[in-house]
Amino acid sequence: QSVLTQPPSVSGAPGQRVTISCTGSSSNIGAGYDVHWYQQLPGTAPKLLIYGTANRPSGVPDRFSGSKSGTSASLAITGLQAEDEADYYCQSYDSSLSGSRVFGGGTKLTVL
Amino acid sequence: QVQLLQSGAEVKKPGASVKVSCKASGYTFTSYGITWVRQAPGQGLEWMGWISGYNGNTIYAQNLQGRVTLTTDTSTSTAYMDLRNLRSDDTAVYYCARDLLSSRGFDYWGQGTLVTVSS
Numbered sequence: 294q295s296v297l298t299q300p301p302s303v304s305g306a307p308g309q310r311v312t313i314s315c316t317g318s319s320s321n322i323g324a325g326y327d328v329h330w331y332q333q334l335p336g337t338a339p340k341l342l343i344y345g346t347a348n349r350p351s352g353v354p355d356r357f358s359g360s361k362s363g364t365s366a367s368l369a370i371t372g373l374q375a376e377d378e379a380d381y382y383c384q385s386y387d388s389s390l391s392g393s394r395v396f397g398g399g400t401k402l403t404v405l
Numbered sequence: 406q407v408q409l410l411q412s413g414a415e416v417k418k419p420g421a422s423v424k425v426s427c428k429a430s431g432y433t434f435t436s437y438g439i440t441w442v443r444q445a446p447g448q449g450l451e452w453m454g455w456i457s458g459y460n461g462n463t464i465y466a467q468n469l470q471g472r473v474t475l476t477t478d479t480s481t482s483t484a485y486m487d488l489r490n491l492r493s494d495d496t497a498v499y500y501c502a503r504d505l506l507s508s509r510g511f512d513y514w515g516q517g518t519l520v521t522v523s524s
Contacts, residue, residue, distance in 0.1 A: 338517050345509065382450050384510065393452065393466060396442075
């Protein structure tokens with residue numbers, strides 16, 4: 294049982310927009326901690342996709358964006374492409390766990 | 406460029422220990438922390454712990470406390486993850502990642518090390 298809750302799967306057709314939610318609580322996202330998002334392609338290490346809730350590292354297309362409200366965060370992907378098919382994870386921090394980092398359970402994105 | 410190079414795959418028997426290394430290059434090791442994450446086959450990411458590259462302070466995941474120890478060797482810019490009393494459900498790919506601040510996330514990752522626990 295992950296501390297952060299994500300939908301197990303989402304899907305969309307090429308060119309469409311999809312969002313992935315990440316729901317936490319008052320001890321993590323709701324406490325004001327930043328949320329980060331990672332993309333994991335099959336058989337590879339995760340890659341930082343969004344940091345500090347809404348910032349993109351160099352090289353990440355602006356089709357990817359992040360936001361946060363209350364105890365939840367979201368990752369939005371616009372102009373969906375076949376290469377976006379991957380697993381996506383949110384990550385934050387939890388004050389009830391002495392500064393531990395926490396992950397969501399992951400969301401499998403399927404491009405139809 | 407920043408690189409984290411991990412040691413090779415391991416096969417261990419239940420009850421044994423494993424030590425995975427993560428050699429950093431391309432940045433000042435003592436200016437960043439290292440986080441360890443594992444991923445069981447077909448499962449999600451599980452955070453294991455964090456160690457400061459500066460002073461060796463650690464934070465461990467509650468469910469692994471007592472079985473895992475994180476250390477660093479600043480002379481070789483290498484971080485180590487030692488997991489004891491291995492069980493079959495410790496079979497996973499183990500990753501190290503650079504971890505600076507709560508606002509920056511884990512910005513560089515190692516390639517992963519497969520640890521298989523089997524009798």
